[in-house]
Amino acid sequence: MHKKERTLAIIKPDAFESKCVGQIISVIEKAGLEIINMRLLRLSNNEASEFYSEHKSKPFFPDLIEYMTSGSVAVIELEAYNAVNLYRDILGATDPSKAAEGTIRKLFASSKQRNAAHGSDSTASAERELQFFFG
Ligand code: GDP
Ligand code: MG
Numbered sequence: 259m260h261k262k263e264r265t266l267a268i269i270k271p272d273a274f275e276s277k278c279v280g281q282i283i284s285v286i287e288k289a290g291l292e293i294i295n296m297r298l299l300r301l302s303n304n305e306a307s308e309f310y311s312e313h314k315s316k317p318f319f320p321d322l323i324e325y326m327t328s329g330s331v332a333v334i335e336l337e338a339y340n341a342v343n344l345y346r347d348i349l350g351a352t353d354p355s356k357a358a359e360g361t362i363r364k365l366f367a368s369s370k371q372r373n374a375a376h377g378s379d380s381t382a383s384a385e386r387e388l389q390f391f392f393g
Contacts, residue, residue: 263341264294266387267349268376271329278366279332282375285362286336289348295335295392301327309390318371325371333391342377342384349377 267286273279287293301309306326313319338344350361354373357364367373378384 260339262337262339263381263384264335264337264388265291265341265345265378265384266376266391267334267336267345269332269334270373270375271325271331272368272372273366273374274330276366276368278374282362282366283334285348285365286334286345289338289344291336291338291341291345293334294337297333297391298330299333300330303327309387321371335388335392342379342381345377346379349375 269279269282273282283293303323306323307314310319310322310326313322316322336345348361350357350363350367352363352373353370354363354367357367362375363373366375378387
């Protein structure tokens with residue numbers, strides 16, 4: 259049985275700097291993902307650290323937190339059939355030089371860190387991340 263699923267997208271600070279927020283939302287909508295909920299916010303150090311806690315021991319963690327708190331982000335709840343995998347597909351690989359043509363990261367990311375957007379990597383992550391931002 260097919261059942262609609264939800265996932266979390268975050269448009270990251272570099273996308274606000276490069277003024278491609280609207281274009282990213284357009285790619286999301288054209289892929290058939292429905293916007294259910296959306297908020298603009300500035301993450302605190304604590305919020306960013308908790309959100310990315312799985313990466314706490316990685317060498318890039320301090321840089322990641324500095325970057326994610328450097329400006330506005332848009333947190334977006336999305337819905338579709340197979341939303342988690344569908345959105346990860348249109349998001350593209352973490353490293354934009356490895357991302358497929360037409361993906362958000364291929365089109366709009368500038369580096370492996372400044373990669374334009376986030377997407378939940380599993381239905382369990384989606385549940386946790388949606389709870390984190392939307393309760
Ligand atoms: P994602 O699920 O594709 O976003 O990738 P990860 O969960 O592995 O990493 C989370 C975020 O940390 C990425 O989206 C990047 O912004 C950043 N990141 C991941 N790997 C690296 C890295 O090797 N170097 C740096 N500077 N940032 C990284
Ligand atoms: Mg991830």
